[in-house]
Amino acid sequence: MDPLVHVSEPAMTLLGPAIGGLGLNVRAYDKIRRVSRTVVDLDGKDEIGEAHVETAVQYRLLDRRV
Template sequence: MDSALTRKYCIMTTAAANILRLSFDKLGLSARAYDKVLRVARTIADLDGSDVIDTKHIAEAVQYRSLDRKFWKE
């Protein structure tokens, strides 16, 4: 899924967008990481049966990204 499709299909609540923005500001993640986290959040929302990405989906996706950085960063 490219960036255009990510923006088209990864619809999130305003609160979720704020959480995502704050997370990226705090963690200093890139635009590429933004798309990856958003796609993971979309998958989590799908598994939860939700049409819209909510704060809990973003929080879980950011946690996975934080774990990834913790264990793979040299």
């Protein structure tokens, strides 16, 4: 994740299985990381949480189906 943004432990715990379980590659991981950071910025928070990662994964899955 971004070294300038703190990532909560639950968010990191969620990210691993999401990547492995969905069969996503490193490029997809990077996109999820960047989208998570954007969601945090829009939310006005200083830490990436589970909800931010979940949102980013959902957007990635939408992008994958198109």
